[in-house]
Amino acid sequence: MKNRRVPNYELRALLTEAGWTQEALARAVNALGAEIGAALRYDRTAVAHWLAGTRPRHPVPQLVAEALTRRLARQVSPEAAGFTTAARRAAPVDPVAGFAALARADADAGRRPPLHQRPYRVADTVLPSPPEARGHGRPLGGRTEETMALHDAVAFFAGSIDAHGGRHARSALAAYLADDVVPLLHSGLARRARDEVLVGASRLAFLLARMYEDGLLHGVAQRYYTSAHRLAAEAGDRASWSVVVRAMSAQAQRLGHLPSALQLAEAAHHGARSAAPAQQAYVQAQLAVALARTGDRRGALAALARAERAAERATSQGAPFDSYPRAALHFQTSVTLESLGDLQGALASLRRAAGERSATDVRGRALTQARFGQLLLHTGHLDEACAAWDGFLTARERLRSGDAERAMRDMRRALTPHRNRKPAAELLARTVRGR
Structure with a gap:
């Protein structure tokens, strides 16, 4: 000190x-x-x-x-708390400059630790209104000559999160943003081409935010989400902006900041009114959860119905950001119904989610099985819960995921009171061996 x-x-x-x-x-x-x-x-x-x-x-x-x-419930800075520091450089106002500074700091191993120690800031969940659509004629996000490499990178890193967890290839994505994406944004492209690149950069920043969130580094995850929605706004892409804000709502919710989660979910809802069906389903599913968690039963069920209708019109398979898997919607439905007190409906939705998870979505399958085990035990079905957790542990062995590690700790706490029962004892022993 x-x-x-x-x-x-x-x-x-x-x-x-x-x-x-x-x-x-x-x-x-x-x-x-x-x-x-x-x-x-x-x-x-x-x-x-x-x-x-x-x-x-x-x-x-x-x-x-x-x-x-x-x-x-008001902004307090370290200086206001009496911790005086040397004068600091003001954060860049321009979205591209801010993104470039963040990516370069993250790619620099010497500057990475302070960046990763940044706390999650509730004040940063207050966002401006959705951006004004620029009238591009056709939606942004297509594969163009300028964005072919970005599309391949999005597919690769999105698949990596699903197959290996968010702690895998994280530094590789940070380096790619700093070494390839930032120079592309400064390359003097024409307006439409630059907007396409901005959307690609936004999607990659979103994926890196997901990686950090899965690694339980919520402050730096929030910074990447912020860059992602600012880049989407700079491109005039309301749909991409709404997708990012929806993810920010889910992050606030998991950290217990329910007013922020609801505010962000409602902002995403307003921004996604003209979005593609898959993006609307993704946004409405989170709005349903946020409304349920804050006690609005009627609003939650209405949002869930909108998500279902949008999902019926959408494709469940395809490129990242252009599809929304039915299994993911079933998972969100389960969270909504559990929050509303419908445990049997929540269990039924989780069964559907577990049955429809893609074989390549190892992380999603693992976390679904972990939640399934918790809910089964909560409803008095120890043997079934242990069977679900057995599947979770099998999938977890392939993952580098903070969420999966936390789910294992939750499982151990839940099973400890039942350690004299054979299925529980076997699972607890297995987690000790697997450490």
């Missing part, structure tokens, strides 16, 4: 405003650390040191500021 000369009166005032004890702030900082994959063990003693004038190492000032931001 680096000593300050005076006590941190700013932090003390914010603690008083928040109604927090020193121990409460320490717990909040530790919880935020878990969101970025950092195992922090701060207690009230550490906070007392901060109040006395010591400055914790990066990224703790940012974590403290985010914890207070969430508690006070």
